[in-house]
Amino acid sequence: MLDTTILMTRHNFGFGVTFPFCVGIGLLGMALQWQNLHVWLNQKKHRLQLWQLLWTGTGIWLSTVVAFFYFIQAGHDINIKTIRQPVRTILVLGGGTRDCLPRPTLAERLDLAFEWAQRLPDTKIVVSGGLDPDEQCTEAQVMANYLHQHGLPENRLLQEGKSTNTFENLAFSKQVMSEHGISTDDGLLIVTSDFHSVRSRQIALKAGFNNLASAGAETPLSVRYNSWLREYFSFVRGWIVGDY
Template identity: 40%
Template sequence: MPSARPVVPTADGPTGRNAPWPLLRCFCAATGAVLLADGLALMALGYFSVGVTVPAALGAAGSLLAWRWHAVQAWLGRAAPRRRLWRMGWGLFLLWALSVAAFWAVLARQMGGHGPAAIRPAPQAILVLGSGTSQGQPSPALRERLDKAREVALAYPQAWVVVSGGVDFGETLSEGQVMGNYLRAQGLDARRILQEERSTSTELNLRYSLPVLQAQGLGPDAAVALVTSDFHTVRAQRIARKAGYTRTVPVAAPTPLYIRYNAWLREYFAFAAGWVLNEL
């Protein structure tokens, strides 16, 4: 008769084929499935930011680990250094996850902005930061920013409206052009809309918009309503100060729920990159 498959004891309990699933394997399977489904769904909608691809990669890794759990445990059981690396890897992952949670907690407390009626002093310009386009149309997040900017523009009819953004990968129209087209289609006076069409980052949005403002007699000390997504207001304000703006007031546009936490994760990496590059 064939011998029974051996049961190899580990820190998570027996790992034979008929053994109960250890908690860590269950965590990998459940979390991996959720993250992978989230990433694939958003990719199918055209989202490929780091806030989408990182969860998708983590989900794929977790699902693969849960599927090949017995093989991985057998491989670990052959050498003590492997087990130490395994525990170290999980420890580092836990520290990273805790840092993301801490960042999100701080972001949730600090993010936000003023509504149109609360902007003081009255803005001389309304600067809308770009946020991606698709086939000549604003992304859902960018549409929220533009709708909020239009609301502010109607409340302050004397203010210029600057839309800022360059050409997306695979696109022929700049974000600035798409944003201007959207606002004009929504009935905003075309004579008020100024387009900046070279920038490819928040820092460049702000830097390249300065000459556009200066052409209208406004400098870095002009009162500017800075319109962006709610989670982005904290970093945008810091970059604006670094770029020389002295009187910006953040105006927060809501982030669609289905991309909210992916956007928060992207902001985590953006804050880290901004700190490394001395942009904040």
């Protein structure tokens, strides 16, 4: 609760923050009523059985979260040398803005994208992200401004400013690239956060991109595990709805 409260004072209300905060509230309330709760549970056998089943299910769920965190931290970047076509495009996925400035997670992505843009001077850089709640600038505008201020010329930057999730990032960016003569068969480097590399790459394959590499920026420690938790649920949701 302390961790998430600090993040919320910084205007971070993502699911990876609000969910553990609500869990903390629930556990605190349970602790305060612990004796009364167990008196109530012991009045009926089926209540106690349901209680035990609840904790068993919680333990199983937590084990899947731990396994997912282990999977994420192992790193899953795909080297550009392994794809069949030269990289023509660097696609940077949005990661949150505030006051028309990138949040720390997005800034890490942009810094990594800038490094790759310098290594691959003949590429176009597509920045993808729509309008965050209560913001005046799209993520794409913020990202393009950031990269331009760091030295990238405007003629290398393409903006996709309508998307609201990863699937739309890839689908809408595909349209922007097509308008500039870039094919899904051309080499594409996706730049995102370390925890997001696997899911974004799978969605890109579903969207029709054929020659993919990926580079994951390190997630700032202050939001790392909150971001990983949010990605856990996003990963499960994407599998359920068929994003990949």
